[in-house]
Amino acid sequence: MKKIKIGAVGLGRLGRQHAKNIAFRIPNAELLAVCSINQEEVDEVQKNWGIEYGYTDYNEMLRNKALDAIFISSPSALHCQQISDALEAGFHVFSEKPLGTTLEECKLAEAAVEKHQDKVFMLGFMRRYDPSYAYAKKKIETGKIGRPILFRGYSQDPEHAIEGAIKYADHSGGQFIDMAVHDIDLARWLLDSEAESIYAIGGCYAHPEFGQYDDGDNVSALMQFKNGTMAFLFAGRTAPHGYNVETEIIGTKGILRIATVPQKNLVEILDEHGVRKECSQDFLERFDQAYVEEVQEFVNCIIENRKPAVTVYDGTKSTIIAYAATEAFKENKLVRL
Amino acid sequence: MKKIKIGAVGLGRLGRQHAKNIAFRIPNAELLAVCSINQEEVDEVQKNWGIEYGYTDYNEMLRNKALDAIFISSPSALHCQQISDALEAGFHVFSEKPLGTTLEECKLAEAAVEKHQDKVFMLGFMRRYDPSYAYAKKKIETGKIGRPILFRGYSQDPEHAIEGAIKYADHSGGQFIDMAVHDIDLARWLLDSEAESIYAIGGCYAHPEFGQYDDGDNVSALMQFKNGTMAFLFAGRTAPHGYNVETEIIGTKGILRIATVPQKNLVEILDEHGVRKECSQDFLERFDQAYVEEVQEFVNCIIENRKPAVTVYDGTKSTIIAYAATEAFKENKLVRL
Amino acid sequence: MKKIKIGAVGLGRLGRQHAKNIAFRIPNAELLAVCSINQEEVDEVQKNWGIEYGYTDYNEMLRNKALDAIFISSPSALHCQQISDALEAGFHVFSEKPLGTTLEECKLAEAAVEKHQDKVFMLGFMRRYDPSYAYAKKKIETGKIGRPILFRGYSQDPEHAIEGAIKYADHSGGQFIDMAVHDIDLARWLLDSEAESIYAIGGCYAHPEFGQYDDGDNVSALMQFKNGTMAFLFAGRTAPHGYNVETEIIGTKGILRIATVPQKNLVEILDEHGVRKECSQDFLERFDQAYVEEVQEFVNCIIENRKPAVTVYDGTKSTIIAYAATEAFKENKLVRL
Amino acid sequence: MKKIKIGAVGLGRLGRQHAKNIAFRIPNAELLAVCSINQEEVDEVQKNWGIEYGYTDYNEMLRNKALDAIFISSPSALHCQQISDALEAGFHVFSEKPLGTTLEECKLAEAAVEKHQDKVFMLGFMRRYDPSYAYAKKKIETGKIGRPILFRGYSQDPEHAIEGAIKYADHSGGQFIDMAVHDIDLARWLLDSEAESIYAIGGCYAHPEFGQYDDGDNVSALMQFKNGTMAFLFAGRTAPHGYNVETEIIGTKGILRIATVPQKNLVEILDEHGVRKECSQDFLERFDQAYVEEVQEFVNCIIENRKPAVTVYDGTKSTIIAYAATEAFKENKLVRL
Ligand SMILES: NC(=O)c1ccc[n+]([C@@H]2O[C@H](COP(=O)([O-])OP(=O)(O)OC[C@H]3O[C@@H](n4cnc5c(N)ncnc54)[C@H](O)[C@@H]3O)[C@@H](O)[C@H]2O)c1
Ligand SMILES: NC(=O)c1ccc[n+]([C@@H]2O[C@H](COP(=O)([O-])OP(=O)(O)OC[C@H]3O[C@@H](n4cnc5c(N)ncnc54)[C@H](O)[C@@H]3O)[C@@H](O)[C@H]2O)c1
Ligand SMILES: NC(=O)c1ccc[n+]([C@@H]2O[C@H](COP(=O)([O-])OP(=O)(O)OC[C@H]3O[C@@H](n4cnc5c(N)ncnc54)[C@H](O)[C@@H]3O)[C@@H](O)[C@H]2O)c1
C-alpha cells in the first residue's frame, strides 16, 4: 500500500493529536517528521512514537525531500506563511483553521494555492467530516428538509477551561474569529450561500477579563445570507455542562439538530439529580473521529489525485465574515458585506 | 347540568386527592359527603371545601339517600365489604385498587356486583386513564405495533419514601400485591390475555426490614400468558431518581415505551451534572391527570347509563396473579395458573 | 365557596376553550354569561353548558350587574376598547393577548386600568402559567443558572395549519406581533429587563402569500436588553413536526431548556422511522394546563384582593418591542428603542 | 515500535472487519496472514490490503513461524479445536465468541489454555470494550450505583435481517446461545456473580420457521444469581427500528442505562413523524469501536506480558448458562444450576 509521508508542524494541544492520528490511525499515511520550536516536544514525540525526523526549524523540515505533504497545526498567525512556503517547496499542504488572522495573510495563501494547482491544499474545518455533520449534509442535499430557512450554531467552551481561555484572549482574535469561525463555515456549507448582513452583540457576563481586549465571554450574531436564508450564531466560554457544539438547520420540510445534547457516550444515569447524560469536555473528545476523517480525506485526495471539498477560499470567506461579525460586535452596528 | 352526588370514604394520602378532584375538577359531579374514622380529617375537609355531610361511620353515610354514588379510598382490607354494602344500599360504587386482599373478599364483591347489574361499578386502575397509556392502547388496538410479544412493567417507589413503605410493610401484602398489581392489570389489558405461568425472585438489597414479612425491597417476575405473550415485572422501593412507573410493549412491528424518563415537566437542565431532567416524586404528581380522568369516566358511565371498561373481574384476576407471583417469590418456584 | 361570576366575550378558537375552562375547571368561578356577534355560537354554548345569559352585543352584557368580571377573547383590535368599557362598567377584566394592535389602543387600556386601581386587570400571557415555564422561572429566581446571558425563543405553527394562517395574514399584524409577542413577553420576564436594540430578518421560504402583507412565513430577531443580556427570537408558520414553542435560557452557571421536544405525551415509539416522539399539534393541546392556571390566578386575585404578576404595562411594552421588530424586519435595519 | 504479527482465520461478516481493523487500526499490530476455506476471499483480501500470506488450510497457517498470534473468526463449531491447535503450535490466541458449541468443546479449550499459561488467550466478548459499557463498569466499581439489584439485557436483531437469521437458524444453537450469550457475559461481569436459577419462555411471534429447530424468534429469561442479584434477558429477531442492544443495571443508589436509544449518530430529525433519531442497523455499525478496542487490548496484553480480563472460563461459564436457558425455554421449566 502506498503511504503518504507527512511532516507535521506544531505539537501543541491539537497538533499532538493530529500527529498521533497520522502516525497510527491513517493506514495510508506515515508520520515521517515532526517540527516544533519546542525541542522537548520534538524529542518526546520522536522517541515515544518512533518518528524518524525531528526539527525545531520549519524551513529546515521543508528541505526534507522524502516528505510528500506538510501538516500545519502551529499558531494561527503562522499558517499562511507556512502554507505558502510549503507549497513553494513542492508539498501538499493541510493547515489548521483559521486560514489566517488578517485578510492579507489569507490572500497570500490563496495566491500560493492558485500557483500550485497540482498540489492538494486542505483547511481544517473538521466538523464537516464529523459523521453526524456529514449525515446531516447528505439529508439536506437529498432534499429531506426542503429549503433551508435558518441555521443555528452554538460553540461553547466549558467554564472549567476558562483560565486557558483568558490567558489566550489577547491573541485569539475574539470569539467570532477563534470559535464562531467553525459555525460560519458550517453555515456557508449547509446554507450554500454567503453572508450579506450581520448584527452582533454580547458581553462579559462572568469574566470581565475579556473586556480588556474588546471581547466578550459570550457573544451572538444574526446574519442574512445572499439566498435569503438566516444564520444565528452563539459563542461562549462559560458552558456549565461541557464542550457544547450544537447546530440546527430549520428547513421548510424538516429540521435537523446535531448534538443538542453533547453526550459523552451512550450511558444514561438515573440518580438523585434526575435522569441525565454526562457530556463531552473538550474538542478532542467530541471531534475525535472528525479529526481522523479529515486527515484521511486529505491523504486520499493526494493518492487519488483529486481536491477536497474545503478550499482555501472557504478559509478567506469565513475569515471575512468573522471579521465583519467582530466589527458589528465591537461597534454595536449592522455590517453589510 | 345533571350532577352526580358522591359520598367519599377514606381521606388519606389518596382519598383526600380523590375527594378534591370530585369536588373541583369533575364538572358533572358534586362531593356531597365525606367519611373517615378520623374525625379531624372529616371536619377539616368539610370546613375547607364546604362539604355538606360528614361521617365517621361508613354505614351511616350509606343511609344518606341524597347520594347517588359511593367512592371508596379506605384501607384495602375494607374495600370488598364496603363495596357490597354500598351496592346493597342502592349506590353506584367506585373502589380503589386492589379489589380485595384475599380471593374470598373478591368473590364477595363479585357477587354484589352481579346482583346489582343496574349499578355502575368501577375499580381504580387509573393507569388505564392516563393520557399516555390510553394513547398506547389505541396504537396497539389499531395494529401499529403488530402482534404484541413482551410487556415490561416497572413500578418503583422513590428511596426517599422508604420509611413509610417499611412502616406499611406488614399489611401491604408484599410488593406484588401492593405495587405490581397495577402492572399486572396493564399487562392483562395491553396483552389482552391471562397469565399462565409465573416465576418470581427478588430480595432485600438495601432494607432488610422487608425480610421480616417474607417480602423484598425489590422483586421481579417473568410470566407467560395464555396467548403466548410474555410479561416481565419489576417492583421496587429504592428508586434513586423518583417515582418511576415505566412500561414497554414490544410488538412484531413496533415498540412502545411509556414514561421511561418520568420527567416532572418539559424543563431540561444543563449544568455540572450534565444534561438532565428532574423527575416526578410520587403517584399524585405522576398520575394527577389519570386520577381525574378515571373519576370522570365513572361519573359519565352513571350519567350515560353504561359500564366502564375496568370491571370487578379485572380486580379478581389481577389479585389472583399477584398472589401467584407472591407464592412464586416466597417459595422460589414456578407457579402455573 | 365564593364563586366569581364571569361574562366571556369571544367564542372562537380560543374563546370557546376559555369559556369551557371557566365553566368546568375553575372551582371558584362560574360562567354566568357569554357573548359573541355570532348568534349561533352563543346559542350552542348556552344550551350545551347551561349558561344563563347570552349576548350578541358586548355593551349589553356589561349592563348585567350580576357579573363580577369580564373575560375577553375577541379579535385583537377590539381588546382595548372592550377593556376600557368593562372597567368603566365596574368589572374586573381579563384580556387575551395582545393588549392592542396599536400603541394608542394600549395607552387607552393603560389609562382605564390606572383609573380603576381597585379592579383586577390581567393579560393573557398564559405561558408564564405553564408548569414548565413557572418551574424555569423559579430556578432562575433562586440563582440556579447564575446570571442570564441569552434567551432563545421559538414559536412555530405547524405547516398543516398554513391555510388558516394565510387567510388571517392581512390582519395578524405580522409574525412578530401575532406570534413572537409571547416570546417577547417571556424574554422580558425571564431576563428581567427591556429591549434596547433589535435587528430582524426573514422571508417567505415556502409561502409567498405572506409577502403581500410585507410579512414572512419565517422570521427572526436578535435583541440586546438594557441589562446587557441578549435575546434571539424565531417565529415561523411551517414547522414540519407540530406546534413548536421552545425556549432556552443560557446562564453563567446553568442552562434551562423548555419543550425543545414538544412531545404529545410520555409515549416513545420505536419503528421503521427510528426512535421517536409524536408532537403537540396546536396551542390548545400544548398549553391546556396553562390556560386553566392563568384563569385560576385571575379568579384568585379577585377573591384574595391582590394583583396578578402580568400587568397592563407588560402588554404595552411587549407591543412596542413587537412593533420595533416588525419595523426592523420590514426595513432591514437596526432599530434602537 | 514493536508490532505483533497476526494470522486471521475466517473472513466472513465479522472476520473481514476484524482483519481490516488489525491491518489498519491497531498501530502495534500487523496482519501478516489470512485464512479461509474460501479461496476467493483470501485472494481478494490479500490483493486489496497487501497481506503477505494467504491460506485455505488453517493448519498450514499454523506452521508459519513468522506469526506471533492467531485470530479466530471462523464458524463457532470450529473455535475450540482451532484454539487448541494454535496454542499447541505456540501462538497467542484470540477467539470470537462463543467459546464452543458444546461443553466438551469448551473443556478442550480450557485444557489447552491451562497448558499454555505463557500464552495470551482472549475471547471476543467485545461489548466489555465498548466505551459506554466500559464507562458503566467503572461507575459500578466505584460504587456510584450502590449495590446492584437487577441487570436487564436486550439483544435484538433488526427484522430486515430476518432472512439471514432464518437460514442460519439450524446451526445457531438458538437465541440464547447465539445472541443472549453476550448478555449473559455482561450480566456475569456487571453483577459479579454466577447464575443459580433460570426460567425462560418465548415463541415464534412473526416467523414460525424458527419453530422447526425448537427455537423462538423472541425469547426471554429471568435468572437469580448466587449473590442474590437478578437478571432479565430478552433476545429477538424482529426489532422494527434497527439493531438494538440495550442494557440496564438497577442499583440501590443509581441506575445505569446503556444505549436504550441505539442512535446512529448525534443527528435528531424533526419531521412529519415527530422528533426522532435514526438507529444503528447492525453489529458492525453499533460496535465498530468495541471491535477495535478489544483487539487493541489483546495486542497490548501480548506486548506487556499480561492477561486480558476476559478468560477462557468466561467462555465456558456463559455457555453453560446459555445452555441452561435453552433447556428452560424448550421444556418450559425452572432450571437450577
Ligand atoms: N480545528 C479545531 O477544532 C481546532 C482546535 C484547537 C486549535 N485549532 C487550531 O490549531 C492551531 C494550534 O492550536 P493549539 O491549541 O494546538 O496551539 P498550541 O499553542 O497548544 O500549540 C502550538 C504549537 O506550535 C508550536 N510552534 C509555535 N511557533 C512555532 C514555530 N514558529 N515553528 C514551529 N512550531 C511552532 C508550539 O511549540 C506548539 O507545539 C491554531 O491555529 C488553532 O486555531 C483548531
Ligand atoms: N391507585 C393508586 O395509585 C393508589 C395509590 C395509593 C393508594 N391506593 C389505594 O388507596 C387506598 C387508600 O390508600 P391511602 O394510601 O390513601 O391510605 P391511608 O392510610 O393514607 O388512608 C386511609 C383512609 O381511610 C380511613 N379509614 C380507615 N378505616 C376506616 C373505616 N373503617 N371507615 C372509614 N374510613 C376509614 C382513614 O382514616 C384514612 O382517611 C388503599 O386501598 C390503597 O391501595 C391506590
Ligand atoms: N394566548 C394565546 O395563546 C392565544 C391563542 C390564540 C388566540 N389568541 C388571541 O385570542 C383572541 C381571539 O382569537 P381566536 O383565534 O379565538 O379568534 P376567532 O376569530 O376564532 O374568534 C373571535 C371570536 O370573537 C367574536 N367576535 C368578533 N367580533 C366581536 C364583537 N364585536 N363582539 C363580540 N364578539 C365578537 C367572534 O364571533 C368569535 O367568536 C385574539 O386576540 C388572539 O390574539 C391568543
Ligand SMILES: NC(=O)c1ccc[n+]([C@@H]2O[C@H](COP(=O)([O-])OP(=O)(O)OC[C@H]3O[C@@H](n4cnc5c(N)ncnc54)[C@H](O)[C@@H]3O)[C@@H](O)[C@H]2O)c1
Ligand atoms: N462478537 C460478535 O458480536 C459477533 C458477531 C458476529 C459473529 N460473531 C462470531 O464470529 C464467528 C464468525 O461469524 P460470521 O458471521 O463472520 O460467519 P461467516 O459465516 O460470515 O464467516 C465464516 C468464515 O469462516 C470461514 N471458514 C469456514 N470454515 C472454515 C475452515 N474450516 N477453515 C477456515 N475458514 C473457515 C468462511 O469461509 C468464512 O470466511 C462466529 O463464531 C460468530 O458467533 C461474533
